[in-house]
Amino acid sequence: MSYLKNAWYVAALSSEVNDADLFHRKIFNTSVLIYRKQNGEAVALRDRCPHRFAPLHLGKRDGDEVVCHYHALRFDCSGKCTHNPHGEGNIPKAAQVKSYPLLEKHGFLWIWMGEQAADPGLLPDYSPLDDGPPTGIGYAYMHMNANYQLIIDNVMDLSHIDHVHGEAITTRGQLSPIVPKIQETERSVFARWEWKQTPPILVLSGFLPKPTEEARHFFDVTWMPPANIQLSVGGAQGDTPFEQGVGAYDLHLATPETDGSTHYFFATRRNHLVDDANFNDMKLNAMRDAFVNEDGPILLGVQEEMEDQDFFEMKPVLLSNDIASVKVRRLLQSLIAKENGVLAEKAA
Amino acid sequence: MSYLKNAWYVAALSSEVNDADLFHRKIFNTSVLIYRKQNGEAVALRDRCPHRFAPLHLGKRDGDEVVCHYHALRFDCSGKCTHNPHGEGNIPKAAQVKSYPLLEKHGFLWIWMGEQAADPGLLPDYSPLDDGPPTGIGYAYMHMNANYQLIIDNVMDLSHIDHVHGEAITTRGQLSPIVPKIQETERSVFARWEWKQTPPILVLSGFLPKPTEEARHFFDVTWMPPANIQLSVGGAQGDTPFEQGVGAYDLHLATPETDGSTHYFFATRRNHLVDDANFNDMKLNAMRDAFVNEDGPILLGVQEEMEDQDFFEMKPVLLSNDIASVKVRRLLQSLIAKENGVLAEKAA
Amino acid sequence: MSYLKNAWYVAALSSEVNDADLFHRKIFNTSVLIYRKQNGEAVALRDRCPHRFAPLHLGKRDGDEVVCHYHALRFDCSGKCTHNPHGEGNIPKAAQVKSYPLLEKHGFLWIWMGEQAADPGLLPDYSPLDDGPPTGIGYAYMHMNANYQLIIDNVMDLSHIDHVHGEAITTRGQLSPIVPKIQETERSVFARWEWKQTPPILVLSGFLPKPTEEARHFFDVTWMPPANIQLSVGGAQGDTPFEQGVGAYDLHLATPETDGSTHYFFATRRNHLVDDANFNDMKLNAMRDAFVNEDGPILLGVQEEMEDQDFFEMKPVLLSNDIASVKVRRLLQSLIAKENGVLAEKAA
Numbered sequence A, B, C: 001m002s003y004l005k006n007a008w009y010v011a012a013l014s015s016e017v018n019d020a021d022l023f024h025r026k027i028f029n030t031s032v033l034i035y036r037k038q039n040g041e042a043v044a045l046r047d048r049c050p051h052r053f054a055p056l057h058l059g060k061r062d063g064d065e066v067v068c069h070y071h072a073l074r075f076d077c078s079g080k081c082t083h084n085p086h087g088e089g090n091i092p093k094a095a096q097v098k099s100y101p102l103l104e105k106h107g108f109l110w111i112w113m114g115e116q117a118a119d120p121g122l123l124p125d126y127s128p129l130d131d132g133p134p135t136g137i138g139y140a141y142m143h144m145n146a147n148y149q150l151i152i153d154n155v156m157d158l159s160h161i162d163h164v165h166g167e168a169i170t171t172r173g174q175l176s177p178i179v180p181k182i183q184e185t186e187r188s189v190f191a192r193w194e195w196k197q198t199p200p201i202l203v204l205s206g207f208l209p210k211p212t213e214e215a216r217h218f219f220d221v222t223w224m225p226p227a228n229i230q231l232s233v234g235g236a237q238g239d240t241p242f243e244q245g246v247g248a249y250d251l252h253l254a255t256p257e258t259d260g261s262t263h264y265f266f267a268t269r270r271n272h273l274v275d276d277a278n279f280n281d282m283k284l285n286a287m288r289d290a291f292v293n294e295d296g297p298i299l300l301g302v303q304e305e306m307e308d309q310d311f312f313e314m315k316p317v318l319l320s321n322d323i324a325s326v327k328v329r330r331l332l333q334s335l336i337a338k339e340n341g342v343l344a345e346k347a348a
């Protein structure tokens, strides 16, 4: 399995990393430690002491520093060793933990695992997510036993909503006949579906003027490397333009844990009933349940059938609904090849 | 591990596959879907959608067809795609699920996993099993964590009954001294033991004239490829010939799931108290318990000691009781070699 | 992973192997059977029948012999087959179970897994452990999910007691600044720490004249191949020499189960309150809890970070506290290389 390494992946929800504790998670099979400095800024280090390789998350915080539990080497938030209680206390030059660039934006902590200089410009702008009250936005973390590309495939091909999802979000067979409109750039793939359905998508229908009558709907999905998808959904009736209809602005973000498992992050900001905390919780839970209980078993089943095999080498029978997900697979493949080429050149 | 591929293996008990559901099971590490058409006929397909590889058993039935749960491609019972709800609905020629020949006979569904044309003539005739009331026959499915050849070894060498099994079926040390009479053909190995014991085998003794006195007994086992063993057992006293004594006609059928696990199928038809449903259940449960609780731990233990090693390369110390099981191992080995040779020729 | 094979490893606590049962344990990935003859002498055999590879521990005792559960071959305590119930009962010459030299000493059963002749002279003399009442000594067996060398590292570098262990045995930061005094021979590494602390080590303090005041302490550890560490600890106050102070004579003995798991054996003999059985139990439980709950998670964490990688190739940042454990690693490495060299010569 190859990953795009010089890119921003979500390491955690902002809310997963509190002020006091040492958070850790495996990314690309590499253990990562994340914690917040006293000023609230989050930092990421390799979760492995350079001395005798104890996981640092077993240790404890000391101000902005981390003390290894095993023999109490202390490291600052850049990974530099600042204290050695052993012998005369000399600090070997090599006593350095690898640190990873970390950005906090849009409610997520984004990590850069690659060797090239981190480029904040490569982090997509998801600022519409920030625009509104906290009761109008929900975040979820889900662990999925499936390769991250299967999760991208799933979101870039929304036709599955016709078939996989239950009453709450089903599109009642309307998406499949549509070949989505595609726009592709050097670093993005965009797809748009527009259709009508009766009744409207149920999680939106209650906020439309005539909840049981036909509505116009759209889905927009935009993938950007490495595994970031912005999804917008909307509904409107009569002459109301989509901009004045009901809808949501969502993110689906996938971070490889291992070749066969993924950290799946989700955020959703809606434009209706935005001040109702109970509704907010209920809706987030409904969405998460749909992903975990409806997409989850299929993704797991596909993973078990594919194991470590390459998707294209397995000769999938591609259909019109695969257009966006295949474009993403090919573009990601070429970005990874380019990255490896660049690295190969550097090594040469 | 090599298997004889062009051969009939039991995929399921007939009773495991009902009229409504999608049954699935892994055979030779390959996921297989089995279901019944509306006329009751069972069919077998690869349990993998050719589109994006979702397991078909997650989908649903539609008449005689199967609809993939992920994006609703529909397949008929030959694996041909009959409906594509996407775009204009064109059906790519490659949209075809592999189908497997399936025969239903003697209460089992037999599958042919190989690439050569299925030959119904290779299915052994077990029609004595069909002869009698339903309360005189029992079927069991057991999952065993052991290579299928260990299960064949176990049944072809019935001397283990002297040592492994408890009161219900023990042969009280009488089998081991006997070197069974062997008959071998190009496609079968037959072994027969005859002996006397007091008391008789307990599951039979109650149906003999003098339950606590000496009886004559016999065991016949006949292996046929790939992993089918027919076992007959009988008991008689005085001048009564075996044909007029009590006994049972059993099948022991093994289907490889993985190199280290096996689907073990069992059937037993007896010639006594054949109309008693309670006795029927009780006897079947006693047999199954003996296999699971008495053979099971030994087979698991042997599997753990052997792991992936070849039996003969491990240099077993062979004894007179191994005569039939070794003949089966060698004959099966030569059939597999021949099959691979044939295939190699075809490829050349 | 390489092991020193021609060496004595602890296979079991003496108390783990009773007079009646068949004990078994995996050592170097090899299943071993241990049982006591009627005279109490313990013997060790490969836990695998040479016939069809059933684990012998599933069988039963018959006097000093073992009967295989599968087909009742009987073996004496040297592994020689003494009875074959099959056919005419001839015993093939090859019907021989491998036997392993076993010594019982100091409350442990020591096994020699190598191919060279067992050399009792290589078993270290731990006779001080035997000197005193049974209420003054405790034994423990712990299963650890970590390579055995991590357990040696842990005991040879006692600085971790400053940081890892809780109130009962903490050394309150006094060990880390000390570079232990080292003595090395061709087959041993010795390290000694001497320091003062207030309060004294808590498990000892109650037996010192002034339990809350400063005490002098020492730790001695002596490693001998393959994985045997003798640890002595003591405390004294005022002018009292250590020899008249309170202390304990402990063993830490590690036996590889697999590359990533270890049988960890512990014994402790103290020189105070030696007749109190309740205190004895309480103290042993406290020690075991410290190893399992305090060292255990760190050793597991290091194992997960290291997996199968070589310690030195991972380029650890070595500090003054590593001096003894690194000396052991290098000496053990050279002994293993020498053993392999010797074997290579023999083969040549």
Ligand code: FES
Residues within 6 Å of the ligand: A049, A050, A051, A052, A053, A054, A068, A069, A070, A071, A072, A073
């Ligand atoms: S392993 Fe971290 S200080 Fe030793």
Ligand code: FES
Residues within 6 Å of the ligand: B049, B050, B051, B052, B053, B054, B068, B069, B070, B071, B072, B073
């Ligand atoms: S995977 Fe079956 S229809 Fe897409």
Ligand code: FES
Residues within 6 Å of the ligand: C049, C050, C051, C052, C053, C054, C068, C069, C070, C071, C072, C073
């Ligand atoms: S396996 Fe031990 S006697 Fe057959």
